Amino acid sequence: MINLERVVTFLAVVNRGGFREAAKHTGLSQSAVTQHVRRLEESLSVNLIVRNNAGSTLTEEGKVFLPYAENLVRTGSRACALFDTNRLVIGASSNIGIYVLPPHLRRFKKTATCNFDVVIGDNLTIVKKLENFEVDVAIMEWWDQREGFDACVWRSEALAVIVPVEHPWAKLASIPLDWLKGEKLLGGETSSGTGRLLQHFFGSVADSIGVSMQLGSTEAVKRAVQAGLGISLVISSSVVDECESGRLRSVKIEGITPYKNLYVICRGNMLENTPSAHFKKFLLQ
Amino acid sequence: MINLERVVTFLAVVNRGGFREAAKHTGLSQSAVTQHVRRLEESLSVNLIVRNNAGSTLTEEGKVFLPYAENLVRTGSRACALFDTNRLVIGASSNIGIYVLPPHLRRFKKTATCNFDVVIGDNLTIVKKLENFEVDVAIMEWWDQREGFDACVWRSEALAVIVPVEHPWAKLASIPLDWLKGEKLLGGETSSGTGRLLQHFFGSVADSIGVSMQLGSTEAVKRAVQAGLGISLVISSSVVDECESGRLRSVKIEGITPYKNLYVICRGNMLENTPSAHFKKFLLQ
DNA sequence: ACACGTTACGGCAACCGTAAGGATT
DNA sequence: AATCCTTACGGTTGCCGTAACGTGT
Numbered sequence: 074m075i076n077l078e079r080v081v082t083f084l085a086v087v088n089r090g091g092f093r094e095a096a097k098h099t100g101l102s103q104s105a106v107t108q109h110v111r112r113l114e115e116s117l118s119v120n121l122i123v124r125n126n127a128g129s130t131l132t133e134e135g136k137v138f139l140p141y142a143e144n145l146v147r148t149g150s151r152a153c154a155l156f157d158t159n160r161l162v163i164g165a166s167s168n169i170g171i172y173v174l175p176p177h178l179r180r181f182k183k184t185a186t187c188n189f190d191v192v193i194g195d196n197l198t199i200v201k202k203l204e205n206f207e208v209d210v211a212i213m214e215w216w217d218q219r220e221g222f223d224a225c226v227w228r229s230e231a232l233a234v235i236v237p238v239e240h241p242w243a244k245l246a247s248i249p250l251d252w253l254k255g256e257k258l259l260g261g262e263t264s265s266g267t268g269r270l271l272q273h274f275f276g277s278v279a280d281s282i283g284v285s286m287q288l289g290s291t292e293a294v295k296r297a298v299q300a301g302l303g304i305s306l307v308i309s310s311s312v313v314d315e316c317e318s319g320r321l322r323s324v325k326i327e328g329i330t331p332y333k334n335l336y337v338i339c340r341g342n343m344l345e346n347t348p349s350a351h352f353k354k355f356l357l358q
Numbered sequence: 359m360i361n362l363e364r365v366v367t368f369l370a371v372v373n374r375g376g377f378r379e380a381a382k383h384t385g386l387s388q389s390a391v392t393q394h395v396r397r398l399e400e401s402l403s404v405n406l407i408v409r410n411n412a413g414s415t416l417t418e419e420g421k422v423f424l425p426y427a428e429n430l431v432r433t434g435s436r437a438c439a440l441f442d443t444n445r446l447v448i449g450a451s452s453n454i455g456i457y458v459l460p461p462h463l464r465r466f467k468k469t470a471t472c473n474f475d476v477v478i479g480d481n482l483t484i485v486k487k488l489e490n491f492e493v494d495v496a497i498m499e500w501w502d503q504r505e506g507f508d509a510c511v512w513r514s515e516a517l518a519v520i521v522p523v524e525h526p527w528a529k530l531a532s533i534p535l536d537w538l539k540g541e542k543l544l545g546g547e548t549s550s551g552t553g554r555l556l557q558h559f560f561g562s563v564a565d566s567i568g569v570s571m572q573l574g575s576t577e578a579v580k581r582a583v584q585a586g587l588g589i590s591l592v593i594s595s596s597v598v599d600e601c602e603s604g605r606l607r608s609v610k611i612e613g614i615t616p617y618k619n620l621y622v623i624c625r626g627n628m629l630e631n632t633p634s635a636h637f638k639k640f641l642l643q
Numbered sequence: 644a645c646a647c648g649t650t651a652c653g654g655c656a657a658c659c660g661t662a663a664g665g666a667t668t
Numbered sequence: 669a670a671t672c673c674t675t676a677c678g679g680t681t682g683c684c685g686t687a688a689c690g691t692g693t
Contacts, residue, residue, distance in 0.1 A: 074362040075434045119441040141437040149360045152426040156404045387685050
């Protein structure tokens, strides 16, 4: 079985571009670095690194091995940190991490008995990291009930239809649902479950609502709407500032208050006395 | 950093239910097993296993650590097998493995520079094994274009409508497509893409063709058709013997020669000089 | 008494660092 | 000559297996 210390050294050589630098960085002698890499190569029966006076580089085999090496070290590190009651990695999908979570994190920081890191990324990335043990707990905009995880609804986050200030609807207190027929919404992050939401709140009208671009982030959507490129449906808290300062208008829909459930997700089989359990309990009060 | 050998031993203890059994299974002395587990526990600063005369069990911490351990060992094993140039595991979905592949494997055996194993299973099982690095190359009846794999069409395999010998169509050279309307085909393996095939070759007629049972294997379908339970659509080469010996009849459809594409699938990022690359090249000539 | 896991201990191999040795520029 | 990696070598450590030792049934 592969020796992880050697893999760590291998990665150091790759990242630092040479054996000497890797030695400095890992605290080993550079002779030990040579031995680590050589033994790793022997155990795999291939050369991983092209030795070179001007920067060592990966062989083809090294390139194939690299992702495995990174995965192993990541997972190993996380496993080591598992019972370290002093560390927590929180994952959040972009919108939540940017617009919703910060004040809660600030409150948590006061009561927390441990340090924590936050990783923000699109929904699929965070799910992947949750599965890869790179994050301990995730706050997400949807959950597909996959096996091995405990998900519970944290809170409902209000959604808002936003339009440019010069838009005909901009000065109306609210509009009837029918007006949305045939509209095209500017899309933000992919895979955030917008389709399902539209269906749920707008019923048959949803079929005639299109999503016209995938701008990748709510920030991009806000700018695009400001620029008059179209309208969109976003989390209310993401546009509080813009609405107050008059750069965007939030328009209500008569009789409907669309919202999005946010989920707290942990791996199943969690212990009581872990940082992630504390964080979950904190969020759910 | 965690020592993977100790993790392997830990898993052996968990799976075998005791230190002694784990020792037998891993080839270590049971003293060494004790040391491995103890050192692993020390490195994580928790107890993982409850020692017990009647079967050792996991502690709560052990249960939490278990998935990490499995993940690490799986990834490590995969990485080790990456450059093993003397081992090849070929996966094949049942029909292909049973009826199509054997003569090719025989030819390959003559030229092959490595030993190989064959794993036969239903389509989903083989995909799973491909993703888990349990098979290196797979021959499948469909492919859903998932990321990280290279798939190419190997060959087209003719399909045949089969009927019992006493069936009204049995003595006809061919039948018009329309006759299939309202028929029910006996289904074999699940998830073999029969629905798409019917649509492709039979067009609108396909909508009125049903699939009445899921018998699980082509062998079962053949027997069922022989017994007069219905008709079916199968790979021609699977019924050559039965048609020759008069136990089944293969009926042509006027103007249509249905077939099924077979795919050779490897992981992406493959090197040139691997057994699976050789096998793929061999199949594609 | 038996089956299980732990501890003690001696031999062996692995590993590390120092220092000298090639190779390339 | 300078920089890089490899090799040689000795001291230390860690690891394994044998065997003796607790412990619970």
